[in-house]
Structure formats: structure tokens, C-alpha cells
Amino acid sequence: MIDREQVVHVAALARLALSEAEIDRMQADLQQILQAFEALNALDVSDVSPTAQVIPLATVERLDETEAPLSRDDVMRNAPRVERDQIRVPAVLPEE
Amino acid sequence: MTDDLFRLTVAEAGDALAAGDISSVDLTRSVLDRIDAVDARTGAYLLVTADAALAQAEAADDRRAGGDAGPLLGIPLAIKDVLCTDGVATTCASRILEGFVPPFDATVVARLKDAGAVLVGKTNMDEFAMGSSNENSGYHPVRNPWDLSKVPGGSSGGSAAAVAADECLAALGSDTGGSVRQPAALCGCVGLKPTYGRVSRYGLVAFASSLDQVGPLTKSVHDAAVLLAATAGHDPRDATSLPEPVPNFAAELDGNVEGLRVGVAPEYFGEGIDAGVASAVEDAIGALEANGTEIRAITLPHTEYALPVYYVIAPSEASANLARYNGVKYGLSDPQAVDVDEMMATVRAQGFGAEVKRRIMLGTFALSSGYYDAYYLRAQKVRTLIKQDFDTAFESVDVIAAPTSPTTAFDLGGRTADPLAMYRADVLTLPASLAGLPAISVPCGFVDGLPVGLQLIAPPLHEARLLRVADAYERLRPETPALRQAVEA
Numbered sequence: 001m002i003d004r005e006q007v008v009h010v011a012a013l014a015r016l017a018l019s020e021a022e023i024d025r026m027q028a029d030l031q032q033i034l035q036a037f038e039a040l041n042a043l044d045v046s047d048v049s050p051t052a053q054v055i056p057l058a059t060v061e062r063l064d065e066t067e068a069p070l071s072r073d074d075v076m077r078n079a080p081r082v083e084r085d086q087i088r089v090p091a092v093l094p095e096e
Numbered sequence: 097m098t099d100d101l102f103r104l105t106v107a108e109a110g111d112a113l114a115a116g117d118i119s120s121v122d123l124t125r126s127v128l129d130r131i132d133a134v135d136a137r138t139g140a141y142l143l144v145t146a147d148a149a150l151a152q153a154e155a156a157d158d159r160r161a162g163g164d165a166g167p168l169l170g171i172p173l174a175i176k177d178v179l180c181t182d183g184v185a186t187t188c189a190s191r192i193l194e195g196f197v198p199p200f201d202a203t204v205v206a207r208l209k210d211a212g213a214v215l216v217g218k219t220n221m222d223e224f225a226m227g228s229s230n231e232n233s234g235y236h237p238v239r240n241p242w243d244l245s246k247v248p249g250g251s252s253g254g255s256a257a258a259v260a261a262d263e264c265l266a267a268l269g270s271d272t273g274g275s276v277r278q279p280a281a282l283c284g285c286v287g288l289k290p291t292y293g294r295v296s297r298y299g300l301v302a303f304a305s306s307l308d309q310v311g312p313l314t315k316s317v318h319d320a321a322v323l324l325a326a327t328a329g330h331d332p333r334d335a336t337s338l339p340e341p342v343p344n345f346a347a348e349l350d351g352n353v354e355g356l357r358v359g360v361a362p363e364y365f366g367e368g369i370d371a372g373v374a375s376a377v378e379d380a381i382g383a384l385e386a387n388g389t390e391i392r393a394i395t396l397p398h399t400e401y402a403l404p405v406y407y408v409i410a411p412s413e414a415s416a417n418l419a420r421y422n423g424v425k426y427g428l429s430d431p432q433a434v435d436v437d438e439m440m441a442t443v444r445a446q447g448f449g450a451e452v453k454r455r456i457m458l459g460t461f462a463l464s465s466g467y468y469d470a471y472y473l474r475a476q477k478v479r480t481l482i483k484q485d486f487d488t489a490f491e492s493v494d495v496i497a498a499p500t501s502p503t504t505a506f507d508l509g510g511r512t513a514d515p516l517a518m519y520r521a522d523v524l525t526l527p528a529s530l531a532g533l534p535a536i537s538v539p540c541g542f543v544d545g546l547p548v549g550l551q552l553i554a555p556p557l558h559e560a561r562l563l564r565v566a567d568a569y570e571r572l573r574p575e576t577p578a579l580r581q582a583v584e585a
Contacts, residue, residue: 002461014415014460015422016453017441026457029515033458036516037404040474043481050476051483053306053336054532054556055293060335074199080429089424091435 002030101126102262106319107346109265110167113160120160120170123265124153124214127172131216131263134583138248139238140258142177144217145184152214159212167322167346169212174264176255177218178225179310180299181205184215188301189233190223192447193427202299203334204268204310204327211326216264220254223449224418225275225303227251228521231512232451239508240283241583242546246505249279249521255313256283261583266314266323272304273406274500274525276311277537281500281549284539286566287313288320289525291556292532293338295324296331302417304410305336307529317538317567321345324559343560349567354388356565359493363399364524370503372543377499380540380550383572384497384565392493396485401478402526407519408462408475409530415459421447454515483531490555495565499524500537500549528553538566542576 007027011018018026072085081088101123104112112118128146135141149172156170175181178188180198182205187193201209208215222232230238230253238253240246241261248257252269256279259267269276271289280287289311300310312323325346330339360381365374385391423429423443424436430446433439448456462471489496502523511518528535533556537549550569554562 006461007457010457010461010464013464014456015419015437015440015444016448016456017438017445018453019445022453026454029454030458030461032516033407033519037408037471040401040404040408040478043398043401043478045474045477045481048477048480050473051479052476053292054483054530055336055338057293057336057338062332070199077199078196078426080423080426081431087424089436090433090439094435 001034002027102130104265105315106167106171106265106322107316109171113170114165120153120156120214121150123170124149124172124216127216127264134261135263137239137244137583138241138257138261138263139236140219140254140261140263141174141217142187142189142220142235142254143185145215148184149214149216156212156214164212166211168208168326170214171265172214172216173208174216174219174255174258174267175205176221176252176267176269178221178270178301179205179268180301181215181218184218186218186301188224189221189235190447190449190452191234191428192421192443196426198299200299203296203331205299207327219252219258219267222251222253223452224301224414225251225270225272226414226451226455228274228278228518229506229511230254230279231508232449234449237508240505241581242284243505244582245508246546247282247508249282249501249505251275252313253279256280256285256287259283259285259313259315261581266312266319268310268323268327269313270300271309271311271529272307272410273529274522276313277500277525277535277549277551278522280313280537282505282547284547285313285315286317286320286536286538287311288324288536289529289534290324290328290559291534293336294340294534294557294559295328296334296337298331298333304413305417306413307410317563317570318346318349320536321349321563340557345560345563348560349564351568351571353384353565353568356389356495357493358384358389358391358565359394359489359496360391361394361396361399361489361496361498363396364498368502368520368523369499370543373499373501373503373548376541376543376548377497377550380569381497384569387568387572394489394493394496396489396527398478398481398485399527402482402530403519403523405475405478405482405530406522406526407458408471409479411455411459412462412472413459415456415463418452418456451515479530482527486531486533494554494561496553498551498553500551504543504546504548524551532556534559534562536562536566538569540569540573542579545579
């Protein structure tokens with residue numbers, strides 16, 4: 001149902017650097033869980049529409065009024081690395 | 097009464113404060129002393145904000161002296177650490193949020209502060225609210241005040257244990273698949289999950305956005321009514337918040353349930369439900385019947401599918417919501433990483449615990465190309481069937497009665513090696529969550545010294561009816577011999 005290669009692929013999609021031992025454990029766990037989910041295949045749902053949310057609200061509109069935002073200092077205080085009032089991150093594009 | 101103020105309910109303390117018999121500072125000191133005395137055993141708190149609490153208590157006393165009043169003015173409460181608190185660290189019990197100090201209050205927190213409540217601290221929980229035993233906390237586990245070798249339930253295990261052990265007068269938790277009701281049942285307190293949309297989720301750290309609701313854990317149904325009224329109501333900052341008026345829930349509690357129709361479904365009493373639990377809940381239903389409710393047999397045929405539906409939908413939503421934890425804007429980071437991809441993958445690997453990783457993987461898989469239809473879409477369709485079961489049932493009954501949890505509190509460490517066994521702890525709370533319905537757990541006795549919870553489920557926005565039935569049961573509940581909590585030993 002889910003092989004090791006898929007686990008590695010999904011971990012890459014999810015940006016999770018799993019260790020070899022974690023990959024093994026994850027494969028076994030997901031295998032067991034997905035097997036339990038097979039129960040859903042017992043139902044014929046071809047004529048059933050999906051439920052994404054349960055409240056009777058559609059698109060909620062509001063007036064386009066501005067409010068005072070959070071202060072820059074308050075927001076930046078949580079950033080791990082700040083330089084010249086900006087959040088610093090490692091290289092986004094690989095070096096040529 | 098000055099020695100044991102921490103034991104009071106919100107209503108009792110409110111009366112004593114209003115009468116001028118005690119001050120909020122007295123009450124808050126008593127609660128802080130109680131935390132000092134027992135929290136090393138329960139592990140209910142991640143952070144106690146004693147100085148801020150005493151300052152808030154003084155401010156509440158000043159407000160009262162100035163003529164202000166209100167059921168929460170000066171009342172010490174605890175907040176699950178999944179709710180943002182302005183200037184007070186908020187971790188979701190995750191290492192990945194270590195050091196994060198929100199620059200704003202969640203709407204529910206702001207509303208409690210406006211009502212004059214005293215916030216004594218942030219309670220422990222399963223990391224990002226994912227778990228049924230509180231053992232997934234990235235900091236330390238919580239122990240059940242009734243038996244320190246047992247779990248308190250989860251994910252609001254810290255809030256439930258804090259209420260049960262009198263380390264606060266009441267608390268807020270959050271419920272995605274049972275995370276308020278199940279720990280309330282296991283710790284012997286009241287836990288209410290409001291209708292999806294009833295209470296603002298602004299500032300509640302998101303787990304599964306189509307399911308998450310904030311709800312109170314309290315020592316009495318009346319107190320749950322007070323906290324719901326204080327926190328519910330439309331919030332323009334949450335687009336899923338319903339614009340419905342909020343009744344004065346507590347004022348409507350009079351113990352009268354004459355003529356109300358209570359549905360009982362065999363699916364909630366079948367395989368896997370502990371015989372002692374089933375028997376305690378049947379006794380509770382019998383007590384309601386003896387006092388004028390009509391018991392009707394109903395059927396909720398898709399109940400068994402709630403577990404796989406939930407464990408596809410909730411992890412899928414979680415995998416998207418938790419993508420934001422990447423070491424950039426807050427929390428754990430990795431300054432040594434050579435590029436941003438490596439930083440994100442490393443930070444997430446180091447910062448998330450095993451269960452959170454498992455759910456992110458499960459959700460990412462269920463949403464991935466080639467599997468979306470087979471898992472996520474199918475689960476959403478079966479969710480429709482589960483909701484239709486309830487719609488049909490509520491054509492002939494006013495509330496549904498069932499156990500909250502299939503068992504009483506289980507052993508610490510007893511299920512940690514088997515994720516599916518842990519997931520089954522939620523089997524009776526998941527259906528109401530998937531249908532967005534309000535539901536409450538109210539204590540209904542003990543099995544072998546451990547509390548049992550009666551779950552009541554109502555149609556959308558019928559919290560008043562839910563509270564009425566729960567409160568009526570609480571008045572009828574037979575006195576159990578005074579059991580001594582292990583935390584008192």
C-alpha cells in the first residue's frame with residue numbers, strides 16, 4: 001500500500017528530514033493506519049456529495065476598512081534572525 | 097472558607113466575591129498555592145503566570161470596588177497553551193514554537209480578560225492538540241489526578257487535570273475530535289464542545305480548520321454555561337464564526353427536562369465499550385427517564401466510519417496548517433543550514449514530535465497526487481453520511497445520550513506504541529465533531545475509582561438545550577461515596 005520510496009517522497013513533500021529509522025517506523029505505522037482506512041471502501045459513495053465544512057455560511061464579506069496592524073517591532077521580535085529590519089533566511093536559490 | 101478557596105466553582109466564587117466575603121486576590125493566591133502544592137504531581141501547567149495573575153486579581157478587585165460586576169470578574173482560569181496570549185509564551189506543547197511570544201490575544205482570551213477573569217497560566221496538552229492521552233506533549237506528560245499512573249486524556253489533558261485537581265476554577269480547551277470532552281470524562285469534570293462556528297477561532301493555533309472549536313472545562317454544568325456565554329458570539333476576525341445571538345445560557349438552567357426526547361443509539365454501546373462505562377451511562381439515562389424525559393431508540397449507522405474519516409480529514413488539514421512552521425518567522429530555527437529547503441526540513445524534523453510527524457505524513461499522503469480521490473475525497477463523502485445520520489436522528493429526538501469515552505483513564509505508556517489503539521480512544525467523540533454538533537461530557541459515576549463521562553449531543557446551535565439536560569442530570573446524579581484523589585495523598 002505504501003512502500004519505502006513513497007514514504008521518502010511524501011517526507012520530501014512535507015519538508016521533513018526523517019532519519020532512516022524514522023522512515024522504517026513511519027512506513028510500518030502508515031501501512032497499519034491505511035489498512036484500517038480500507039473500511040471506507042465498503043461504502044458506495046458514488047452519489048454522495050462531499051462535505052468540506054458544516055456551517056451554513058458561504059463567502060463572508062466585509063467592508064474593506066483598514067485597521068492598525070500589529071507593530072513591526074512586535075512581529076519581528078519573534079523572528080530567529082533579523083537584519084536591517086528584515087527577516088534573514090539562508091539562500092533560497094541554489095548557487096550557480 | 098478561606099483555606100480552601102481553590103475548591104470553589106466559578107458560581108460559588110462569584111457569589112462570595114459579590115458578597116464581599118473574599119477578594120479576587122485571596123482567591124488567586126489560594127489557587128497559586130494549590131498549584132505549588134500539587135502541580136509537580138499532575139504536570140497540568142506548562143507556564144504559571146503568578147505575578148500577572150495577582151496584578152489582574154488586584155485590577156478585578158478595583159473594578160468591583162468601582163461598581164463593576166459579572167460572573168467572571170476576579171475568577172482564576174487556566175488557558176490551554178494552544179491559544180495565543182499577548183506577551184505570554186504560547187508553545188502548543190511543541191518544541192518548534194519554543195520562545196514564541198504572541199503579539200496578540202486570541203479572541204476568546206481577550207473576551208475573558210474583558211470580563212475580568214484572572215489568567216493563572218497556560219496548560220499542558222498533546223503537541224498541536226494531536227493526541228488522546230497528553231503523552232504527546234513536547235515538554236512533560238500530565239497525570240490523572242484520580243490515579244497518577246493513568247493518563248488524563250487528551251489533547252486538553254492539562255486543562256482537565258487542572259480543573260479536576262482544583263488548580264484553577266475552570267479552564268479553556270480546544271476540541272477537534274474530542275479533545276475537550278474525552279479528557280473531561282477521564283478526569284471527572286465537565287467539558288463542552290460548542291457548535292462549529294459558535295466560538296471564534298481567531299488566535300487558536302490551527303490544527304484541523306473544519307473541526308477546531310474552543311470549549312470550556314469546568315467543575316459544573318452551570319460554570320460551562322457561564323464560560324460559553326462569555327466566549328461565544330460573532331467575531332469578524334474569524335470567517336467561520338456564526339452571527340447568531342448568544343443566550344444567557346446559565347439563566348435558563350432550571351432542572352426541568354419534562355417531555356424532552358433523548359435518543360440512544362446502539363452503535364455507541366457496542367464492541368470495544370467497557371461494560372462498566374456502558375452500565376454507568378445506562379444508569380444516567382435511566383435517571384433522566386425517571387425525571388420526565390422520553391427515551392427513544394435511534395440508529396446512527398455510519399458511526400463506525402467516523403474514525404477513518406476523521407483520521408484522513410484532520411491530518412490532511414493539519415498537514416497544510418503546519419506547513420507554516422519552517423524556522424523563518426518564529427520558533428525553532430537552524431542558522432547553520434546552507435539553503436532554505438535544508439533549514440525547513442531540519443527545523444521540522446527537530447521541532448515536531450513523533451505523532452505530529454505521523455499526522456503530517458498521513459495528511460500529505462492523503463492529499464498527494466493519485467491518492468486524493470481515494471482518501472480525502474472519499475472521507476469527505478462519508479462525512480456527509482455521518483452528518484445525515486444525525487440530521488435524521490434529530491427529526492425524532494432532542495438530544496442524544498452516549499458514553500464520552502469507551503473506557504476510563506488508561507495506563508500512562510499503555511498505548512504509545514500503537515497509534516491505532518490511541519486513535520480508538522476518540523471513537524465516540526469523533527462523529528459529533530465531523531457533523532459540527534455541540535456536545536458535552538458530564539461526570540456520571542466511577543468505575544474502579546476512575547471517573548466516567550456521559551456525553552450529550554444536540555443539533556447545531558442548541559447549546560442551551562444541551563446544557564439544560566446536562567445540568568438536570570447533574571442535579572439528579574446520585575452522590576457517590578467521597579473518593580479521594582490520588583493527587584491529595
